[in-house]
Amino acid sequence: MPVLTLEGISQEFGGLRALDGVNMVVEEGEIFGIIGPNGAGKTTLFNIITGIYIPSEGDLIFKEQRINRMATHNIARLGIGRTFQNIRLFNKLSVLDNVRVGSHGISRSGFFKSLLGLPSMLREEKEIKGRAEELLELVGLYDKKMEYADNLAYGEQRRLEIARALALKPSLLLLDEPAAGMNSGEKVELMKLIEQIRQEMKLTILLVEHDMSLVMNICERIAVLDYGRKIAEGPPEEIKNDERVIQSYLGVGA
Numbered sequence: 428m429p430v431l432t433l434e435g436i437s438q439e440f441g442g443l444r445a446l447d448g449v450n451m452v453v454e455e456g457e458i459f460g461i462i463g464p465n466g467a468g469k470t471t472l473f474n475i476i477t478g479i480y481i482p483s484e485g486d487l488i489f490k491e492q493r494i495n496r497m498a499t500h501n502i503a504r505l506g507i508g509r510t511f512q513n514i515r516l517f518n519k520l521s522v523l524d525n526v527r528v529g530s531h532g533i534s535r536s537g538f539f540k541s542l543l544g545l546p547s548m549l550r551e552e553k554e555i556k557g558r559a560e561e562l563l564e565l566v567g568l569y570d571k572k573m574e575y576a577d578n579l580a581y582g583e584q585r586r587l588e589i590a591r592a593l594a595l596k597p598s599l600l601l602l603d604e605p606a607a608g609m610n611s612g613e614k615v616e617l618m619k620l621i622e623q624i625r626q627e628m629k630l631t632i633l634l635v636e637h638d639m640s641l642v643m644n645i646c647e648r649i650a651v652l653d654y655g656r657k658i659a660e661g662p663p664e665e666i667k668n669d670e671r672v673i674q675s676y677l678g679v680g681a
């Protein structure tokens with residue numbers, strides 16, 4: 428069953444056509460990769476899916492609902508979570524609080540109201556804290572829950588971003604270059620984590636990534652963007668051997 432369908436999505440910035448008639452169907456439970464050279468439109472696509480931009484043309488359907496003009500927070504509540512290419516954590520909050528703040532997108536009381544301390548809010552707050560701790564356990568950061576986010580190593584900050592995105596209980600998770608800046612050991616751990624959260628949380632995952640070994644290893648299908656157009660789509664083996672992809676992106680001998 429399709430979770431997300433893009434139909435003829437285009438995005439113009441002034442005279443620049445950052446996306447040009449992109450069609451894509453992401454099926455439930457799959458890990459779907461989006462690759463392409465710098466400036467190909469990958470992050471723009473994520474920004475459209477999460478409501479940051481309204482597409483100039485085309486339709487965006489999430490679980491049979493058209494979401495083209497929906498506000499970002501409503502899209503998040505519907506179940507689309509994301510991480511960002513440039514890490515966006517609250518550096519002066521603890522690791523735990525970064526995840527708790529993430530949960531308040533779906534809580535009834537909201538982060539600031541929760542500070543008032545009414546009994547119902549305290550109960551909800553306890554649940555949120557418990558869940559945040561579980562998520563930190565999952566991403567391997569439980570022992571660092573009281574540290575400032577600022578003090579974490581880069582790879583740890585990327586994992587914290589994933590925990591924060593998961594706090595919203597998404598069914599579709601968008602990861603924008605999750606392996607950027609990671610060493611090879613951290614990348615192996617990241618691949619395991621992505622597989623694990625997909626299974627345990629029954630997620631569908633859409634992934635933008637420049638690290639080819641990661642993409643080819645964990646994605647079931649891959650779409651390739653070049654100058655805003657989708658030039659190929661298919662399983663990793665097919666993409667690796669596609670002439671157009673090799674010429675525009677992977678390079679001869681990739």
Ligand SMILES: Nc1ncnc2c1ncn2[C@@H]1O[C@H](COP(=O)(O)OP(=O)(O)OP(=O)(O)O)[C@@H](O)[C@H]1O
Nearest residue numbers: 440443445463464465466467468469470471472512
């Ligand atoms: N807000 C904006 N205003 C104007 N141009 C933009 C804006 N956002 C993106 N662009 C342009 O749209 C094109 C696609 O950019 P985008 O960031 O989506 O590419 P990308 O594939 O994610 O690149 P990278 O791999 O470097 O992250 C680029 O030419 C970029 O300069």
